[in-house]
Amino acid sequence: MVLAWLTRMVASPPVTASSDSPGRTRSLGAALAAHLQPGDVVLVSGELGAGKTVLVQGMAAALGVVEPVTSPTFALLHEHQGTRLRLLHADAWRLSSPAEAVDLALAEEVGDGRTALVVEWGELAAAALPGDHLRILIEPGQGEEDRTLHLFLMGPSWEGRRDVLLAGLPTAGGPG
Ligand SMILES: Nc1ncnc2c1ncn2[C@@H]1O[C@H](COP(=O)(O)OP(=O)(O)OP(=O)(O)O)[C@@H](O)[C@H]1O
């Protein structure tokens, strides 16, 4: 199971938040976006329909993106200009190999000082992307609209944001 695997892999416990509606997941995305910086890479995992795109919609709206945000099914990569950051939105489900992510120059693009990258099905592209990143796993809960978001802070730049994330995601908790 992905959660058990991730928990074993990282030293520090995830920050967790719960959602009981798409609107709540959008709010969590918005709260997260407030802490996004140029160069950030966010990998979002979860089964089909988990709410990965809904989370990205909340992030984009908070960054001032006005156009609709949808899964980058055909384009592989959507580019959204926000007021403070450019948001690149990829869907690794469509990538035939992590090398394809490198071909798309995602890691390079995200180093331009004004861009953050979010990748749905991010675990599939992780090998081609920087080790310092945020991993978010969205798990379904008991009720149809219940979700738990586990935020794994991979690397020093994200570990350094643990306290602000805990303060900024109102329902966040978890050990540590
Ligand atoms: N708490 C919730 N958070 C997010 N979405 C929810 C929630 N409850 C119900 N939903 C519904 O689940 C669906 C999530 O769709 P979304 O496209 O975001 O999934 P996805 O993880 O991106 O799927 P895919 O792997 O196909 O890209 C939407 O129809 C949304 O309304």
Ligand SMILES: [Mg+2]
């Ligand atoms: Mg999606």
